[in-house]
Every structure is written in structure tokens, then in C-alpha cells.
Amino acid sequence: MLADEHRIEPAPHGGVFVRLPAVERELLQQLRAELVTMLETSADDPSLERLFPPAYEEKRKEREYRRLMGEELLAGRRRALDVLEATAGQEQLSADEADSWLIALNDLRLVLGTRLDVQEYTFAEGLDQRDPRAPELAVYTYLTWLQGALVEAVSPDR
Amino acid sequence: MSTTLAPTEVQVEQPQQVDSIERDRPWIVIVWNDPINLMSYVTLVFQKLFGYSKEEATRLMLQVHNEGKAVVAQGTREKAEYDVARLHAHGLWATMRKD
Numbered sequence: 001m002l003a004d005e006h007r008i009e010p011a012p013h014g015g016v017f018v019r020l021p022a023v024e025r026e027l028l029q030q031l032r033a034e035l036v037t038m039l040e041t042s043a044d045d046p047s048l049e050r051l052f053p054p055a056y057e058e059k060r061k062e063r064e065y066r067r068l069m070g071e072e073l074l075a076g077r078r079r080a081l082d083v084l085e086a087t088a089g090q091e092q093l094s095a096d097e098a099d100s101w102l103i104a105l106n107d108l109r110l111v112l113g114t115r116l117d118v119q120e121y122t123f124a125e126g127l128d129q130r131d132p133r134a135p136e137l138a139v140y141t142y143l144t145w146l147q148g149a150l151v152e153a154v155s156p157d158r
Numbered sequence: 159m160s161t162t163l164a165p166t167e168v169q170v171e172q173p174q175q176v177d178s179i180e181r182d183r184p185w186i187v188i189v190w191n192d193p194i195n196l197m198s199y200v201t202l203v204f205q206k207l208f209g210y211s212k213e214e215a216t217r218l219m220l221q222v223h224n225e226g227k228a229v230v231a232q233g234t235r236e237k238a239e240y241d242v243a244r245l246h247a248h249g250l251w252a253t254m255r256k257d
Contacts, residue, residue: 050194050249050251051249053252055242055243055246055252057253057255069243069246072243073243073247102199102202103249106196106249109194110249113194120193122193147196147199151202152198154202155202155212
């Protein structure tokens with residue numbers, strides 16, 4: 001087995017086999033920790049706005065929705081990030097753990113993508129190494145690959 | 159605006175029925191396109207949350223992608239709010255309004 005292989009494959013009972021090199025697992029932990037810190041200390045950071053989209057166009061109804069649902073939605077995100085922290089070193093995930101990885105990875109991409117102002121055309125012509133965002137766009141691209149591979153591995157009609 | 163479900167039929171017999179018609183109008187749940195969410199992930203979320211077949215979920219996802227938005231569910235205000243919250247929990251951009 002190649003030391004730097006990364007591959008995501010279906011496992012029994014809806015779980016997945018996660019083969020990732022240590023450096024990628026460390027990257028996931030680091031990104032997770034950064035997001036947790038941001039959620040705890042700067043919750044009004046504009047790059048978080050896609051984690052808390054409005055439900056209503058009308059302000060009064062939206063305030064009510066936020067009052068009722070805000071904490072629960074935030075707690076759900078924290079749970080997914082906590083599962084990622086606890087399982088980032090595992091070679092196999094249960095179906096529930098894979099679900100949490102999907103939510104956590106999606107959240108990481110939403111925040112990073114918002115911060116980098118990712119648009120539909122951003123990757124249309126490949127990564128421009130002269131773009132100052134290039135290193136972070138590479139991380140974003142990696143997370144995109146990982147989330148896509150996980151979706152593929154857990155899809156119900158494979 | 160396009161919808162995947164037929165409108166609810168309501169019988170109007172007298173003017174006094176206006177109030178209950180207003181209450182009976184369903185709320186619709188809309189998912190909006192964004193440049194970050196993966197098409198395959200959105201499809202999976204539609205299957206998981208609403209029980210759509212892969213074909214139907216893919217069709218709705220493509221409608222979001224190509225037309226900017228799609229109606230994915232409808233019902234009472236309580237149900238719509240529950241659906242929106244579940245979609246938000248999965249990182250999708252969803253809103254609700256009266257049909």
C-alpha cells in the first residue's frame with residue numbers, strides 16, 4: 001500500500017473505509033479547530049454567513065426563526081465537528097460518522113469558499129498559481145475532492 | 159416560479175370562507191443555488207431528507223443549478239419550518255414562503 005494513498009470506499013452497513021495519509025488527517029484537524037474557534041469567538045464573521053442563511057424574507061419572522069432555531073442549528077454543527085475530531089484518525093467510519101464528516105466538510109467548504117469568494121467560474125480554467133489565494137484554493141479543492149468521494153461512497157444506490 | 163406538486167384545491171362557497179382559505183394556503187420550501195455546494199451532495203441531501211428517488215432528487219438538484227432555485231417541499235408552516243431547518247443543518251440555502 002502506498003503511504004500517501006488517499007481513497008474513500010464503501011464499507012458494510014453504510015459505513016466507509018477512509019484511507020488518508022497522516023498529513024491530510026492533521027490538516028482536517030487543524031481546519032476543524034480553526035472553525036470551532038471562529039464559531040466560539042467571532043460568530044458574526046462574514047465568512048460564517050452561509051452557515052446561518054435566512055429562512056424567511058420577512059424580518060420579523062426571520063428573527064423569530066433565529067430565536068427558536070439558532071442554538072440548535074449551531075449545536076448540530078458543533079456535534080458534526082466534534083465527531084470529525086474524534087474520528088479523524090480512524091480507518092473506518094460508521095454510517096452516522098460518515099454523515100457527520102459530510103456535514104463538517106460541507107461547513108468547512110462553505111466558510112472557506114465564502115472567505116475566498118468562490119464563484120461558479122473560479123475553477124473553470126484551473127488554479128492560477130499567481131493568485132494570492134492559491135494555497136487556500138488548493139485546500140478548498142482538496143476538501144471538495146474528499147466530500148465528493150464520501151458522497152460517492154455512502155450513496156444509497158451504489 | 160416552478161413547482162413539482164399540484165396546487166391544493168380549495169372550495170369557495172361563501173365570502174366567510176376567505177379566512178380559512180388564507181390559512182389553508184400551503185407554505186413552500188425553496189432551495190437556492192450557490193457556487194459552493196456540490197451537486198452530488200445536494201442530490202444526496204434531497205434523497206435523505208425527503209425520500210426522493212435518486213432520479214427525482216437529481217432532477218430537483220439540476221433545477222436548482224440551472225434555474226437558480228427549486229421548490230422541494232410544501233405543507234403547513236410548521237412542516238415547512240422543520241424542512242428548512244433540516245436543510246440548513248445540512249448546509250443548503252433554503253427559504254420558505256406562502257405559495
